[in-house]
Amino acid sequence: MYLESIVKDLFNQLHAPLLVLDTSMELVAHSIHEDAEHDATQVAMIVSRRGTAGAVESFKRYRVKYSTEPVRIPGRAGGRGHIVVTVRSAGQPTGYLTFPDLYGEDIPEAHLAAIEAASSEIGEALRDRMLDRRRGREHVKQLLAGLLGTDRLQHNYAVQEILAGRLLTPAAQYCVVVLEAGRRENDQASARRHLENAVEQITAAGAPRCMGAVIHGEGIVIVPECLDSDTLSGLLAEHGLDSVCAGSGGRADTLEETAQSYQQARTALQAVRRDRSRYGRSAAWNDLGADRILLQLPLETMSGFDLSPGIQRLFAAKNAEMLVESVRAYLDAGGNAVEASRVLHVHRSTLYYRLDRAAEVSGLDFADGKLQRELHLELRVADLIGLQPRSC
Missing domain, CATH: 3.30.450.40 (GAF domain)
Structure with missing residues (x-):
């Protein structure tokens, strides 16, 4: 006033x-x-x-x-x-x-x-x-760090303060959203500004009341609802946040359970980092499928040499990009050549020719049901570690 x-x-x-x-x-x-x-x-x-x-x-x-x-x-x-x-x-x-x-x-x-x-x-x-405002942001940051950390005393204090101060709308469920500056933000100061703006935009929206802060280079927001991928994407679009990527965790029935949602949100954000073509700029834990497990592997230490010899030969073959694409479509369709041909926009005979060629260079039998499951898993790991087939 x-x-x-x-x-x-x-x-x-x-x-x-x-x-x-x-x-x-x-x-x-x-x-x-x-x-x-x-x-x-x-x-x-x-x-x-x-x-x-x-x-x-x-x-x-x-x-x-x-x-x-x-x-x-x-x-x-x-x-x-x-x-x-x-x-x-x-x-x-x-x-x-x-x-x-x-x-x-x-x-x-x-x-x-x-x-x-x-x-x-x-x-x-x-x-x-x-x-x-700075004091308020620092207080929120301390409470979030305590809520999502491992110290039980700080955790319990944070829960009591958040509920007593009505810093977050009381709800039957919560989830955590983790934000990361986009790839075009090269310097740390610019990245932090974009994250702080993103957190401010989301938490200042009004009702329901969210709370968030930038902690150790991550934008962290607790939302009093559970977000799927479409809702999360809509949240970013609503606030014009085209310079950040986001991952949302699974449902937490109480504030005490938000630490687990936070870890899930970080895994979802890793999915965005590792496979932008599939996830775009945002992903929700509930929509990751088997990637929930794969993304918790030590992917940063893995390379093509960790894959089976047959997959290595396939990725190194002439026209490997086309062959891998055909094998992946075939496996994604559960071995249904008609469906795979439709997805690839090629005739069924063309697909069969490519599969025969892939089998020849790799020494793998793509008709083997057990092997199909293993190959499907390996190709997904190859995607997540960024392994690229030869383009010639």
């Missing part, structure tokens, strides 16, 4: 609609008054609760962050421009005050004095807000 009071007092002096943004361009406060309408740019910021892409670009171009004076940003296509003031605490930027440029010439001295006085107060208010 303190910040809103400052904005209201300044509006009464300037008679201009005001917006306050923090340094991450999140909208923190704005004036509301019937006698002064917000322009289109301001309305867009109020609706999205963030600075627009155009505003972000203009702030950078006009080096607003480094100015100690009000900065005039011209309007586009002859429209009205805006005045932006960087607010500070102890000399460090904590946010921005912006309003339409209603003057057309020099800002009156009385208004400049009012802006300067309000900017100082807004800068301190934003600093206090930032510290409060």
